[in-house]
Amino acid sequence: MTRPPRGREDEVGELRGAMQRTGRAAEKAQLRGDERSSTTALVSRGDARERLIRATIDLSWTSSYGAVSVDAICERAQVRKGSFYHFFASKDDLVVAALDAHWETRRPVLDELFSASRPPLQRLARYFAHISERQAEIRGQYGRVLGCFHNTIGSECVQRPPAVAAKAQEISLALRRYLETALRDAQAAGALPPGDPVAAAKSLSAFVQGALAQARVHDDLELLRQLPRTGWLALGLAGPPQQST
Amino acid sequence: MTRPPRGREDEVGELRGAMQRTGRAAEKAQLRGDERSSTTALVSRGDARERLIRATIDLSWTSSYGAVSVDAICERAQVRKGSFYHFFASKDDLVVAALDAHWETRRPVLDELFSASRPPLQRLARYFAHISERQAEIRGQYGRVLGCFHNTIGSECVQRPPAVAAKAQEISLALRRYLETALRDAQAAGALPPGDPVAAAKSLSAFVQGALAQARVHDDLELLRQLPRTGWLALGLAGPPQQST
């Protein structure tokens, strides 16, 4: 009765488990004892907060931070304005939480792709393939290629809401660290000539992020499909490695 | 008297000559005979229009399309709101004109850098060096690295104002064509192994644009300084070419 049964979204990844109050709720919740003994259910029954974050990701990824209003987010999430400000202190707070939540859904995927149990260059190979497949999926669900969420937001918000800018930077660095580790391991294994893995990761990251950005602007998957072949170029390799182990 | 002597901007490039009513003025100007015999001075004495475009570039490049209001642009340009809508039909119109005007200032620079009178790979070498130097200049003038104007706007506006999205796409393609031509010439000259120059240009463009985007997000010039060395990787070359002619 109170809630009209309008829910029919839930488009992309599993968000549910990944959100453990990352964005820390509104001021009230902070000022008082939010770190209470947790005998009470830590994961609340209602999922309004999750729906808000889901809506924020969907809307600001498909358009932009600036083009999405709190009202639009609330409408999509089927949450009233007042409830919104119960969970988040401001729009900036929401977007930071959305960036966090989205990153938390990506992390386990990256952990698997970059598992140390695989040969380092194979990690990259699977990463390239994954990006291409994932953006194809996204295009199917959202109707167009969207590229990288945190980088899109980050490029838009370099200056204006400092908290958002900082969060986007942080995530961008965290992502780069996966590449860095793989490259270092590759050098140690002799699969890659010695050199500065940090610089190489920057270079590779620029290539991948550039491909994603171009794919977004032109709604073109072609570049990403080529990634498993061309991605190696940024490392000075002519093509994908052939060794197995 | 009528105009308080507040002008003291004029920060980056020469915009003056490059703006020949690219953005086509407001509806009134379109509906009536704007294509009149041009015996009257085509370039008007007042530079309000140019100041508006200059302000738009500065403000939306340093922050974003969505974060800049018409009021802010007018204030910076020292132009009243009414005058604004005399020259432009809408905010979108302004931004499209700004993208156009900015591109017009870049074009002669690119024409020189990619002059057919130089060996093709040397064109690229000079392009890489130019990007690095230019962004360093921009950082000096604007206080931070800004990356690529049309790509920043384009990534933000992929969806929302269709005219802006289309213009950004168009410019992005135009830029890529410079690379394409150079790569084709390089292959013809035997300086590069044969292959699809369109795909190679996409690849190289992704790398360069990615480096610029990363430089913007992290306010970091390092990646761009490395461009003259690492740019070649995206083409499968280990380093800058040594030949002269």
Add this chain to the structure above:
DNA sequence: CTCGAACTTGACTAAACGGTCATCTCCGAC
């Protein structure tokens, strides 16, 4: 000098914006 068109101006609007708040409902703990 006169005329018309380019240009300028500031006051104006309606809508949208982010954010607030008193009040109510629900539900587990005691």
Add this chain to the structure above:
DNA sequence: GTCGGAGATGACCGTTTAGTCAAGTTCGAG
């Protein structure tokens, strides 16, 4: 059963937004 706090609600506020407009001013052409 009752108590307290998390959650939910819709009316509300002041500001800012893009865009309008009637009434000017400026100025070159005839």
